[in-house]
Each structure stands twice: as structure tokens, then as C-alpha cells.
Amino acid sequence: MPSTAIPVNSAALAAEKEQRRDALRSWLSSLPEHKLKLDSLRVASADASFRQYYRIDSEDGGSLIGVDAPPSSENSRAFIKMANLLKDINLTVPEVLAHDLDQGFLLVTDLGLHTYGQILNSDNAHKLYLDAIDSLILLQAQSQPDVLPEYDRPFLLRELNIFKEWYIAKHLGVTLTDAQNATLDKVFDHLLASALAQPQVYVHRDYHSRNLMWMDKGNPGIIDFQDAVYGPITYDLVSLLRDAYVQWDEEIVLDWAIRYWEKAKRAGLPVAPDIDSFYRDFEWMGLQRHLKILGIFARLWHRDGKDRFLGDIPTVMEYIRKTAHRYKELIPLLRLLDELEDNAPQVGYTF
Incomplete structure (x- = not known):
């Protein structure tokens, strides 16, 4: 794929990050009740957003997490609201101990060092995924309308258009013809109709291996839930x-999906009554998500200068192609992808 990104002033970004880190440290110093060792402040993790996470030791021998969530781009109010909602459901989430919404700073409890993505292997995966499925069902079983923003048609379509704008136009450097646009829009219509026909529940929106923490008790810990709908x-x-980051054999995925479906029915959730219909809903929903993800990964590179997600594009494209191949309504997408790859510039590949 063309590898030219929009120029990013890395020095300016680094300086801004350091300024915010200093401001976070200053804010933490105003919280003596938490007995923080300010000199221990260190990077805990960063993600695809503009948030930064810092681990800081406390005098009692434990650690807490300082969150830098710039208010111009991050919704800390939504994080606090969702943290309280999930805690009330008895799910394991960071507890918000202090916050300054004007500056975009939070102090939260530390769920540990290990995400699912860091420890998953063939020996522990079954147990870890069943724990995650049980927590998901617990979340969904408490769903009520008018609590979270609706994941409605305009919202879902905006996400699909990220694929058009950033993956096709910017990353591949291809301008769609009228016929190609019509083909893609028809596929989008199929996916949107499927999504909107499904029962509606609370949706984390990024419930995956990098946002689930391995816990001795109350596994999994759940993070990065501020965009819930x-x-x-x-x-x-x-x-x-x-x-997008961890791939399993389709037979294993099918087994876990069936186990979810069986557990969900027993919990009284309104899943499709037969497994074939449910799995079709599952696959088509995945296609919507994966098209969006391709666009987001491209945007992270071309707009934000973050290239570490480019290596995950082949996995996401494999999901897309396998799903499109299985359904006659989606075969036109497969053909369009072939056309796009033939027409994309053949120099400057990033992977």
C-alpha cells in the first residue's frame, strides 16, 4: 500500500505529551490522601486514541493508574458513567478515585500488568474466553434503552465510510467509479439492515484481547469502555x-460462539432462536466492524503517524474475505476488493 503519511510533527507531539505528563504529575501531587510516590510515575500503556496511562506506586505497596485523557478528544465523563454502570453490574473495572474533567485527568485503580493479548495461548484460551463470555452476558442481561447512546444507522454508516475515505481513497489511493460506489453502498445496506434487525443491548464496542485484563479474581478486568453504546x-x-490482534481457527471460534449462544438463551437474552441465523448475524456484524477497522488503521497511519497497526491489516482483510466469500449478498464485495488491489499503486508497500 502507498506508505506516505500526512506529515506529523513528532517533536511537537512529544513536547505536548511531556507538558501534559508534567501537568498530570502536578495534579496527582494535590491528592495526598492517596499517598502516591510521584517519582515512580511511569508509562503503563498507550492505545489508538490520544489517551495515555501512567502507573504510579503508592506508599502502601500497591499501585494506581493516572490517566491523561485530553478533553479536546476524549470523553472522560462517559468513562466515569460507564465505570459506575459496570461496577453496579458486579463486573471488574477500574474504580475512579479522583478526577479533573477540565484538565482531562483521572486516578483509577490498577487492574494489573497482563492483558488477555499478552498471556493467551492454546492452553489457557478456552478458560479465558469462557470467562469473557460470562462477563459479556452479565453486561447484556442488564441492558436498558435510553441509558447509552444508540448505535443507530447513521452511526454505523459513518463507521463504514471510514473504510471508504481512509482505506480506499487514502491508503490505496483509489477513486471509486460510480459503479463501484453503488456496489459498496449495496453491501453496506445489507450489513446495516442485519445490524439494525438484531436485538439491542449494551455494547462495549472494543471488547477484545487488549481491553481485557487477566485477573486472579473477577476475571476479566474490563477497560477502555468509554465509547459504549x-x-x-x-x-x-x-x-x-x-x-484484529489475536486470530483463532474457525472451528474454535464457532465452538465459542455456540457456547455463548447457549448461555445467552439460558440467561433470557433475545438471541436468534437457531444457531444458523445467529451465526449469520455474528458474521455480518463482524464484517461491518472489520471494514471500519481497516479504515481506522489507515487513518492512524496517514493522519496520526501511528504505523504499528499496519501489520494487523492482513488479519482483518482475511476475516473480511472469508466472510464475504460465504454469502451471495456479499460476493460483490469480494470482487470489488480484487478490483481495488489490481488498481492500487504497486510501489511503496508498507507490508
Whole structure:
């Protein structure tokens, strides 16, 4: 793929990050009740957003997490609201101990060092995924309308258009013909109709291996939930089982999906009554998500200068192609992808 990104002033970004880190340290110093060792402040993790996470030791021998969430781009109010909602459901989430919404700073409890993505292997995966499925069902079973933003048609379509704008136009450097646009829009219509016909529940929106923490008790810990919405029941399950960062054999994914479906029925959730219909909903929802992800990964590179997600594009494209191949309504997407690859510039590949 063309590898030219929009120029990013890395020095300016680094300086801004350091300024915010100093401001976070200053704010933490105003919280003596938490007995923080300010000199221990260190990077804990960063993600695809503009948030930064810092681990800081406390005098009692434990550690807490300082969150830098710039208010111009991050919604800390939504994080606090969702943290309280999930805690009330008895799910394991960071507890918000202090916050300054004007500056975009939070102090939260530390769920540990290990995400699912860091420890998953063939020996522990079954147990870890069943724990994640049980937590997901617990979340969905408490769903109520009018609590979270709706994952409605305009919202879902905006996400699909990220694929058009950033993956096709910017990353591939291809301008779609009228016929190609019509083909893609028809596929989008199929996916949107499927998503909107599904029962609606609480949706984390990024329920996957990098946002689930391995816990001795109350596994999994759940993070990065500030973008939660009220939407299609299969969305979080497909985020979990068709993860952009961790890929499993289709037979294993099918087994876990069936186990979810059986557990969900027993919990009284309104999943499709037969497994074939449910799995079709699951696959089509996954296709919507994966098209969006291709666009986001391209945008992270071309707009934000973050290239570490480019290596995950082949996994996401494999999901897309396998799903499109299985359904006659989606075969036109497969043909379009072939056309786009033939027409993309053949120099400057990033992978």
C-alpha cells in the first residue's frame, strides 16, 4: 500500500505529551490522601486514541493508574458513567478515585500488568474466553434503552465510510467509479439492515484481547469502555472472537460462539432462536466492524503517524474475505476488493 503519511510533527507531539505528563504529575501531587510516590510515575500503556496511562506506586505497596485523557478528544465523563454502570453490574473495572474533567485527568485503580493479548495461548484460551463470555452476558442481561447512546444507522454508516475515505481513497489511493460506489453502498445496506434487525443491548464496542485484563479474581478486568453504546447483540462477541490482534481457527471460534449462544438463551437474552441465523448475524456484524477497522488503521497511519497497526491489516482483510466469500449478498464485495488491489499503486508497500 502507498506508505506516505500526512506529515506529523513528532517533536511537537512529544513536547505536548511531556507538558501534559508534567501537568498530570502536578495534579496527582494535590491528592495526598492517596499517598502516591510521584517519582515512580511511569508509562503503563498507550492505545489508538490520544489517551495515555501512567502507573504510579503508592506508599502502601500497591499501585494506581493516572490517566491523561485530553478533553479536546476524549470523553472522560462517559468513562466515569460507564465505570459506575459496570461496577453496579458486579463486573471488574477500574474504580475512579479522583478526577479533573477540565484538565482531562483521572486516578483509577490498577487492574494489573497482563492483558488477555499478552498471556493467551492454546492452553489457557478456552478458560479465558469462557470467562469473557460470562462477563459479556452479565453486561447484556442488564441492558436498558435510553441509558447509552444508540448505535443507530447513521452511526454505523459513518463507521463504514471510514473504510471508504481512509482505506480506499487514502491508503490505496483509489477513486471509486460510480459503479463501484453503488456496489459498496449495496453491501453496506445489507450489513446495516442485519445490524439494525438484531436485538439491542449494551455494547462495549472494543471488547477484545487488549481491553481485557487477566485477573486472579473477577476475571476479566474490563477497560477502555468509554465509547459504549446501545446496539446489536452480536457486536461485542464478534469483537472478542474475531479480534484484529489475536486470530483463532474457525472451528474454535464457532465452538465459542455456540457456547455463548447457549448461555445467552439460558440467561433470557433475545438471541436468534437457531444457531444458523445467529451465526449469520455474528458474521455480518463482524464484517461491518472489520471494514471500519481497516479504515481506522489507515487513518492512524496517514493522519496520526501511528504505523504499528499496519501489520494487523492482513488479519482483518482475511476475516473480511472469508466472510464475504460465504454469502451471495456479499460476493460483490469480494470482487470489488480484487478490483481495488489490481488498481492500487504497486510501489511503496508498507507490508
